[in-house]
Amino acid sequence: MDENCSCTLTDSEIERIKNDLPGDEELYYLAELFRIFGDPTRVKILYSLFDMELCVCDIATLCDISQSSASHHLRTLRANKLVKFRRNGKTIFYSLADDHVRSIMGQGMEHVEE
Amino acid sequence: MDENCSCTLTDSEIERIKNDLPGDEELYYLAELFRIFGDPTRVKILYSLFDMELCVCDIATLCDISQSSASHHLRTLRANKLVKFRRNGKTIFYSLADDHVRSIMGQGMEHVEE
DNA sequence: CAATCATATGATTAAGTGTTCATATGTTCA
DNA sequence: TGAACATATGAACACTTAATCATATGATTG
Numbered sequence: 001m002d003e004n005c006s007c008t009l010t011d012s013e014i015e016r017i018k019n020d021l022p023g024d025e026e027l028y029y030l031a032e033l034f035r036i037f038g039d040p041t042r043v044k045i046l047y048s049l050f051d052m053e054l055c056v057c058d059i060a061t062l063c064d065i066s067q068s069s070a071s072h073h074l075r076t077l078r079a080n081k082l083v084k085f086r087r088n089g090k091t092i093f094y095s096l097a098d099d100h101v102r103s104i105m106g107q108g109m110e111h112v113e114e
Numbered sequence: 115m116d117e118n119c120s121c122t123l124t125d126s127e128i129e130r131i132k133n134d135l136p137g138d139e140e141l142y143y144l145a146e147l148f149r150i151f152g153d154p155t156r157v158k159i160l161y162s163l164f165d166m167e168l169c170v171c172d173i174a175t176l177c178d179i180s181q182s183s184a185s186h187h188l189r190t191l192r193a194n195k196l197v198k199f200r201r202n203g204k205t206i207f208y209s210l211a212d213d214h215v216r217s218i219m220g221q222g223m224e225h226v227e228e
Numbered sequence: 229c230a231a232t233c234a235t236a237t238g239a240t241t242a243a244g245t246g247t248t249c250a251t252a253t254g255t256t257c258a
Numbered sequence: 259t260g261a262a263c264a265t266a267t268g269a270a271c272a273c274t275t276a277a278t279c280a281t282a283t284g285a286t287t288g
Contacts, residue, residue, distance in 0.1 A: 005171030005234070007205050018176055021161050022223075028154050029226045030219075035152030039246075040138070040145040047135050056265055057119030062132055069247060071266055090255050090264045091121050100225040105144075107221055109136075111214040112143045119264070153276075170235055183277060185236055204234045204285050 036080045037104065041065060042073050046105060049083065053095035150194045151218065155179060156187050160219060163197065167209035
């Protein structure tokens with residue numbers, strides 16, 4: 001049982017499938033993307049931004065979190081290009097980066113709602 | 115700055131938007147779903163199952179992980195209904211639970227590939 | 229039934245993560 | 259320029275989590 005079972009696939013089949021898998025780096029980035037979505041506070045933030053831009057303070061109020069917590073999470077979301085922002089005086093407005101974000105949220109919600 | 119900033123939204127607007135957000139329980143489950151995808155080993159397992167069923171041993175070999183690690187992850191994936199399984203004698207074959215899983219993986223990959 | 233194969237589980241440990249508190253940065257306005 | 263506001267950042271701590279090792283379960287075969 002140590003390395004190869006005798007269940008089904010031959011070594012050459014294993015090798016072929018292995019080559020078809022996305023590379024480790026690609027998988028790493030994909031996992032990282034999903035990890036960002038994998039926190040209740042962050043998905044809440046993302047939902048609050050679903051169809052409007054909001055300043056940090058309003059996001060914090062809407063999501064029942066501290067300003068600091070909101071800012072930390074927004075930093076994470078920004079670093080992973082899930083949100084973008086623009087400055088207007090003292091205020092910084094955040095919004096979803098693109099429609100992929102909405103799609104991913106939607107697909108996830110569909111799966112959860114079953 | 116403690117609770118309400120004077121940026122943009124009024125209290126009543128805040129209240130209205132807040133009511134439109136998904137409930138905390140829903141957000142929790144959604145985040146949990148994404149958290150499962152948020153591990154490189156697990157996405158690799160999911161990709162190995164993208165278009166075929168595989169036994170635990172082959173999954174472990176394909177993903178360069180131990181049998182124990184594979185089993186633990188498959189347990190997690192199973193608990194969250196991302197994979198299903200069937201027994202055939204000693205062997206247990208795993209496969210993706212449904213097309214939502216493929217969709218989510220696909221959407222994520224699109225976002226990563228930009 | 230005993231041995232073997234395939235998989236599952238429990239405990240332990242090291243690494244990662246979110247929140248909080250305190251403080252810093254940057255902008256506006258008087 | 260100084261005060262007030264909006265946001266960002268750093269450090270500390272509690273909590274979670276993935277990998278590993280050892281062992282258990284469950285099924286087949288002789």
